Amino acid sequence: MKISSKWITTILLTFLSIALVFVLNPDGQLRILANLLTFAGIYALAAIGLNVHFGLTGLLNFGHASFMGVGAYVTLLLIPHAAGREGEINENGLPFLAALAIGIVAAALFGLLLGLPAMRLRGDYLAIVTIAAAEIFRLLIRDLESITGGVYGIINFSDALQKYRPVFFDEAVARLDLAPAQIWVGLLSWLTVFIVLLLLKRLSASPWGRALRAVREDEDAVRALGKNAVWLKLQSFMLGAGIAGIAGVFLAFNYGSVQTTIFVPLLTFYVWAIMILGGVGSLTGPIFGSIIFWAIISETDKIASLIFENADGQQLAGVRFMLVGLLIMMLMIFRPSGLLGKKEELLLNVK
Amino acid sequence: MSNKLLEVKNLKKTFGGLKAVDIENLSFNKNELTSVIGPNGAGKTTFFDLVSRFQQQDIGEIYFKDKKITKSQPYKVSRLGLIRTFQLTKVFDRMTVLENLMFSGSSIKNDSFFQSIISTSSSKKYEKGLKDKAFEIMKDLNIEKMSESYARELSGGQKKLLELGRSLMKNPELLMLDEPLAGVNPKLAEDLLEKIKNLSDQGITILMVEHNIEAVMKISERVVVLAEGQVIAEGSPQDVRNNNKVIEAYLGTADE
Structure with a gap:
């Protein structure tokens, strides 16, 4: 493969972001980096799912958080957990992998359910329906307290995943003075990222991927050629939702508890920012986009505190989003197709 | 089986108060190259859209290969062998x-x-x-x-060629071309016309909407003239050329 300038820029920027962590933090650098990379892996996975929707098929999905949420809630409720205010531990549950599989299927089915009426809509209308559906999902989770724990959320589920942690892994991580539980979640999410990417690489080069790209370009022409465009869109919606479901599960395990406040629209927009930063339609883009995004999110308040000496936490948080906004604006000016997006595919063709 | 490949009966479509298509009975025979002509707004493209199921008629029936396709989805009709192109080229x-x-x-x-x-x-x-x-x-x-x-x-003309090629990949029985020569330079238009004639000779039934009357008269075996949604004349190019109603529709004050 020819190494092009956009790859050099991307890798350079990624290293620069990681270097920023070491420069700006006098101590606990490794711990901060580990935390950052765990979040980056989980969000990269979510962005990869969104890229199936938008990059590959051209579907405007602004309800990504709800797919992540369905995956997380279904999985957590199936493994041993404690839900709600009383927090009684429910010892009975499925093994993690079985619950995860059901969680993925549930997220995909939620995609299907949402898609069935929504797929007849185009562009902005689909976007509005997905935003609304995501909010309905979140409010339902909040109000169905007897099942989902409502605002008190779900706790005490981590063991279902953490008990598979090998001893040598613990020892190795402890030697680096890091938290084994988080590194375990981070490692598994990055592993999943690579497996999903391998699968998608195969799929996007396949006749199925070609059909989705055709849907992205012109649905009417797809219909005129005897292909069921609605079914193709639904399949894409289900695949992307399933991938988002896995990301939701890892996000829950990374937090160690889950509440409705996690799956808010802001989560969806973070994932969108990562996908655009990495490059719409680029398979590996979300990986680099996610690392750079999280480096910025976690380090901007330190940069801000260098600029403004006497600012308090709230003011610094404000500056953080100003810096993030500035970055996205610069990106749109200098690299409108994202870090790894194809220039030929720059034109955003919204369905 | 009858020789009719496509048949419409009592097909009506209105937009608000405007009658876009109002056809009593019209059929197209196998292996024939038919052109549909008419002034702007005569309902040619709407007729195409109705037959290929991209629009829903108000009332009426459509038969393709003796199968009723009145309520079919576009992709289902396409799978039966009816392939259309678009007036504004739709390439990927x-x-x-x-x-x-x-x-x-x-x-x-x-x-x-x-x-x-x-x-x-x-x-x-x-x-x-x-x-x-x-x-x-x-x-x-x-x-x-x-x-x-x-x-x-690709250039505009090349896109037209690509759209035609894409349709041919489907081995169509009925090929419906919506203004295949629009925006194509004269030289390429001649080649395209030759190509369409060849396809017809190979046994593909062709239905074509075209404004280039010279081209239409040259290659069509049959011409159907629409005006204000209605069939005002049909027959061989010679017959149609001499039809008073047609001359009136094109040159009269009614439409243009």
Whole structure:
């Protein structure tokens, strides 16, 4: 493969972001980096799912958080957990992998359910329906307290995943003075990222991927050629939702508890920012986009505190989003197709 | 079986108060090259949209190969062998010319998700066959040099050729061409016309909407004239040329 300038820029920027962590933090650098990379892996996975929707098929999905949420809630409720205010531990549950599989299927089915009426809509209308559906999902989770724990959320589920942690892994991580539980979640999410990417690489080069790209370009022409465009869109919606479901599960395990406040629209927009930063339609883009995004999110308040000496936490948080906004604006000016997006595919063709 | 490939009965479509299509009875025979002409706003494209199911009629029946397709989805009609093109060319812009053609020819089974994951040797062989067929068609249409170009990089005329090629990948029984010569330079238009004539000679039934009257008269076996949604004349090019109603519709004050 020819190494092009956009790859050099991307890798350079990624290293620069990681270097920023070491420069700006006098101590606990490794711990901060580990935390950052765990979040980056989980969000990269979510962005990869969104890229199936938008990059590959051209579907405007602004309800990504709800797919992540369905995956997380279904999985957590199936493994041993404690839900709600009383927090009684429910010892009975499925093994993690079985619950995860059901969680993925549930997220995909939620995609299907949402898609069935929504797929007849185009562009902005689909976007509005997905935003609304995501909010309905979140409010339902909040109000169905007897099942989902409502605002008190779900706790005490981590063991279902953490008990598979090998001893040598613990020892190795402890030697680096890091938290084994988080590194375990981070490692598994990055592993999943690579497996999903391998699968998608195969799929996007396949006749199925070609059909989705055709849907992205012109649905009417797809219909005129005897292909069921609605079914193709639904399949894409289900695949992307399933991938988002896995990301939701890892996000829950990374937090160690889950509440409705996690799956808010802001989560969806973070994932969108990562996908655009990495490059719409680029398979590996979300990986680099996610690392750079999280480096910025976690380090901007330190940069801000260098600029403004006497600012308090709230003011610094404000500056953080100003810096993030500035970055996205610069990106749109200098690299409108994202870090790894194809220039030929720059034109955003919204369905 | 009758010789009729496509038949419409009592087909009506109105937009608000405007009668777009109002056809009592019209049929198209197998292997015939028919042109539909008429002034702007005569309902030609709406007629195409109704037959290919991209629009829903108010009332009426449509039969293709003696099957009632009045309530079918566009893709179902297409699978029966009725393939249309669009007045404003619809190519897949950010896919290569080759991909445009291969997607079109690919079967439902080959496009399926699971087949694509497994990717067996038989599916690879099928893809190879598609590629060969695509190159054959590209050679025939003289666009094989563009095979790896993105479709959006093509000129207007080349896009028309690509759309025609894409339709041919489907081995259509009835090919409906909506203004195939619009925006095409005279030289290419002549080639395209020749190509369409050849396809008709090969046994494909062709139905074409075209404004270039000279071209229509040259190659059509039958001409149907629409005005204000109604069939005002039909017959051989000679008959239609001498029909008073047609002359009136084109030159009279009613429409243009």
